[in-house]
Amino acid sequence: xxxPNKIIFLAFFILALAVNFAGINVKFFxxxxxxxxxxxxxxxxxxxxxxxxxxxxxxLDKPHFPFWLVLFSFKAFGISECTYRLPALLFFAxxxxxxxxxxxxxxxxxIAFTAVLIVMTALHVLLxxxxxxxxxxxxxxxxxxxxxxxxxxxxxxFKHLFLAAMLTACAIMTKGIFVxxxxxxxxxxxxxxxxxxxxxxxxxxxxxxxxxxxxxxxxLYALYIQFDLHPEKIVFGTNHVSGLKWFLWDSQFGRFIxxxxxxxxxxxxxxxxxxxxxxxxxxxxxxxxxxxxxxVKNIFKGVRLTEYYTLSGGLLxxxxxxxxxxxxxxxxNAVFPLFAIVTAPFCVxxxxxxxxxxxxxxxxxxxxALPLVVVAxxxxxxxxxxxxxxxxxxxxxxxxxxxxxxxxxxxxxxFFACCAAALFAGFYLNTVFYNEIVPYRGxxxxxxxxxxxxxxxFKIYSLKFENNIFQFYSKKPIDxxxxxxxxxxxxxxxxxxxxxxxxxxxxxxxxxxxxxxHSFIDYPQENLKPNFLNRATRATVLGKVYLISKP
Numbered sequence: 001x002x003x004p005n006k007i008i009f010l011a012f013f014i015l016a017l018a019v020n021f022a023g024i025n026v027k028f029f030x031x032x033x034x035x036x037x038x039x040x041x042x043x044x045x046x047x048x049x050x051x052x053x054x055x056x057x058x059x060l061d062k063p064h065f066p067f068w069l070v071l072f073s074f075k076a077f078g079i080s081e082c083t084y085r086l087p088a089l090l091f092f093a094x095x096x097x098x099x100x101x102x103x104x105x106x107x108x109x110x111i112a113f114t115a116v117l118i119v120m121t122a123l124h125v126l127l128x129x130x131x132x133x134x135x136x137x138x139x140x141x142x143x144x145x146x147x148x149x150x151x152x153x154x155x156x157x158f159k160h161l162f163l164a165a166m167l168t169a170c171a172i173m174t175k176g177i178f179v180x181x182x183x184x185x186x187x188x189x190x191x192x193x194x195x196x197x198x199x200x201x202x203x204x205x206x207x208x209x210x211x212x213x214x215x216x217x218x219x220l221y222a223l224y225i226q227f228d229l230h231p232e233k234i235v236f237g238t239n240h241v242s243g244l245k246w247f248l249w250d251s252q253f254g255r256f257i258x259x260x261x262x263x264x265x266x267x268x269x270x271x272x273x274x275x276x277x278x279x280x281x282x283x284x285x286x287x288x289x290x291x292x293x294x295x296v297k298n299i300f301k302g303v304r305l306t307e308y309y310t311l312s313g314g315l316l317x318x319x320x321x322x323x324x325x326x327x328x329x330x331x332x333n334a335v336f337p338l339f340a341i342v343t344a345p346f347c348v349x350x351x352x353x354x355x356x357x358x359x360x361x362x363x364x365x366x367x368x369a370l371p372l373v374v375v376a377x378x379x380x381x382x383x384x385x386x387x388x389x390x391x392x393x394x395x396x397x398x399x400x401x402x403x404x405x406x407x408x409x410x411x412x413x414x415f416f417a418c419c420a421a422a423l424f425a426g427f428y429l430n431t432v433f434y435n436e437i438v439p440y441r442g443x444x445x446x447x448x449x450x451x452x453x454x455x456x457x458f459k460i461y462s463l464k465f466e467n468n469i470f471q472f473y474s475k476k477p478i479d480x481x482x483x484x485x486x487x488x489x490x491x492x493x494x495x496x497x498x499x500x501x502x503x504x505x506x507x508x509x510x511x512x513x514x515x516x517x518h519s520f521i522d523y524p525q526e527n528l529k530p531n532f533l534n535r536a537t538r539a540t541v542l543g544k545v546y547l548i549s550k551p
Contacts, residue, residue, distance in 0.1 A: 008406045009113045012419050015399070016120035019423050021089055023130030023430035024082050027438045027473075030526045032133050034443075034469035036062075037084040040070035044079070045477055050222040055462060055471065055480035058226060060235050060246055063219050065173035066137050088132045094140030095119065099337040102147045103344065106307040111344045114415070118340035118347070121419050124280035126426035128333050130434060134174050135333035141171035142179060142313075143337040146186045149208075150309055153187065156204050165208055169215030175334075176251050181320060182313040182335060189312020193299065223247050273322050276329050281336065283366030283418045284343050290358055291346040306345075314338035347415050359411065363418045370421040371396070374428045381436050382535040388431040396424040437532075442522030442545035446498055447473030449518055449547065459495040463503045470498050487512040491550060500524065501543040514548040 028034045035054065042053045052059045052067060069087035077083045096116050103112035119125060119139075128135050148164035151157065171179040187205075191197050223243030227233060235241040277285045295311055305311070314335040321331050351359060378389050399420040407413045438444070447470050450460055460476060463483040471478045481489060483503055487510060496517060499507065501524055507514060522545045523532055531537040 005110070005407070005412070008402060008416060009117070011402060012117055012399070012416065012423075013113075013120070015395070016117060016419070016423055017093075019426045019430065020092065020120060020126060020129045022427060023434060024085050024089065025080075026130055026430065026434040027081055027441070027444055028469045029434065029438050029441055030131055031466050031468050033084070033131060034472045036066065036133065037070065037081070038468050038472040040067045040074060040084065041079055041472060042477070043067060043071045044074060051226040054468070055465065055478055057480055058233055058235055060227065060241070060243060061251075062134065063173045063176060063247065063251075064222050065170050065219070066134055069137075085130070085132045088136035089129060091140035092125075092129055092136040095136070095143045095337050098140065098143040098147045099340060102143065102150065102310075102337075103341050105147075105150070107341075107345060110348055111341075114347050115337075115340040115344035117419050118284050118343055119337050121422035121426070122280070122284060122333075122336050122340070123282045123422065123425070124329060124333055125336060126422070126429065128330055130430055131330075133330055135330050137174045138171060138179065138334035139337055141167050141174060142182055142334055145171060145183050146309055146313055146338070149183060149187050150190070150307075152204060152208070153190065153199070161204060161208055161211065165211035166215050168208075168212045172212070172216050173219040177248065178320070179334075182317040182338070185316035186309040186313030186338075189316070190308040193305070193308045193312075219247065220244060270322050273318055273332055277332060280329050280332055281339060283363060283370065283422050284340070286362035286365070287346055287359055288339055288343045290355065290362070291343045294346070294355070295342065310338040310341045314342065348412070356411070360414055363414045367414065367417040367421045370425045374425050377433065377533065378428070380530075380534045381433070383432055383436050389428065392424055392427045392431070395427065396420055399423075437523070437528070440521060440523040440532075440538075440542065441469060442520035443467055443470035443498075444473050445520040446470055446518075446545055446547055447475075449520070450496060451475045455496065457494065459491060459493050461495060461497045463497060463499050467498055467500065483507070486514075489550070494549075496547050496549055499546050499548055501545065504544075504546055504548075507548075513551050515551055517547045517549050519544045519546050 028037070039052050039054055039059060042056075043049065046053055049068070049071070050064075052064065066087070070084055073083040073087050077086070096119060099115050099119055100112050103115045125139075145164055145167040148160045148167065152160040152164055168180065168183055171183075188197075188200070191199050223246070227235065227241055227243030227246075231240045233239060233241065277288070279285075281288060292311070292315070295305060298305060317335050318332065346355070346359065350356075374392075378386075383389070400417070403413055403416045403420065407416060449455075450458065451474065456476075458476075459479065460474060461479050461481040462470065463481055463486060465480060478498075481497065483499075483506055486497070486507065497514070501522070522543050523541065524543045529541060531541045
């Protein structure tokens, strides 16, 4: 790689890393991060490492690994949004390392640099590194596991066996046993297309399975201690719930066939993830589709690919998600490093005339559209200060000048212009957009209100399970009281109850007696409607949340 390209790759890498970390201190806007952060905080309150609780009730939905890491972060650096996000961002950085290592192993340094930048500039990655769930962990764990499995396939090494097993086990303890599908699928695809399936019967793969199971024992033990030892506990509205059965079946296969204790209305399209990728994997989605088409076409024509791990593992998991009963945009993030490696050669290699034109058109669409969308969004939001917006424009301008001065090839200019456009959007989201909409989360204001000294001895309740941002920001434990029981409930000490507008409407309709202690402005949903984004019409879609007491 020529020296100027090294410089510009490094410049974009540093900027992309800064943009991905820029939202580390942003307050929570969506409920899931508030829930996961509150559960991790409850591990400290309960002084329990093995049992997960929310609203002082047993919680059975996700495995333990991310909560343990957040617990360590809270203990080391204090409880905050920053320390909740820090472990996830470190695993995101781990995904970049393994994307680089895998791409260098099978391709070139230039393609490896390109793949890393694709991961860092994918739109949903930029969003998810602020709206943190489990996906940044999975990005690092799955990419690392596949890398070490690929190394193990080439030559047995205890180091690669140990790391592949450990990373796979941690992925299982993050999202469940379905994560073995992309890892196993990547290996199976590689051997199948190389006509070496007999290699699957090697002793090293049996050893890998055994060591992975051993590393997963902490999760199995934690579930056994909390649930299987206590059949009297009420979970999902019933007793005799086995944590082990839930982990091995209900949380995965039951969820995918939409038949477990946690289910959704079966309204999703089998093509949900195909059109979701158009924005989630923007600005690289169209080129990714072309890369998959060309790769599959070459396989059918008998043309040997450089490797089959990324295509097999990524597409298999995408197919599994598409046929599952749960269709959520952030699920795809886990395989973005694989998609990036599939796409990267088509960003830098010489293509046919049609491929070259398609690459130029698909990337220029986003290189132009993303900055225009940000400008339009800023016009609607009308933030109180434009300091960060102006800073964003200056940085974007500097990167464009750097591209024009340092890059001579047109296809590379298009690639870097697309990176710059994505980072322009990402910087705006993390420094302006989130900070502009978060103040309309009434849960935060309500929690800050009860954190005042006059309420130190109050008992605090929530009438719904989904008020988890309130639960996290409260400095005292929050109990849950079913809203149906509020009318006849007699608290044993002075108490306050957090209620949303919908809960307030229910209480009024049922003629429950209560006194409003304080109300707070609130945007009552996570989906951002145009009327909310537009400052001129925002007031028309705002509601309130309340702290109430019983007379």
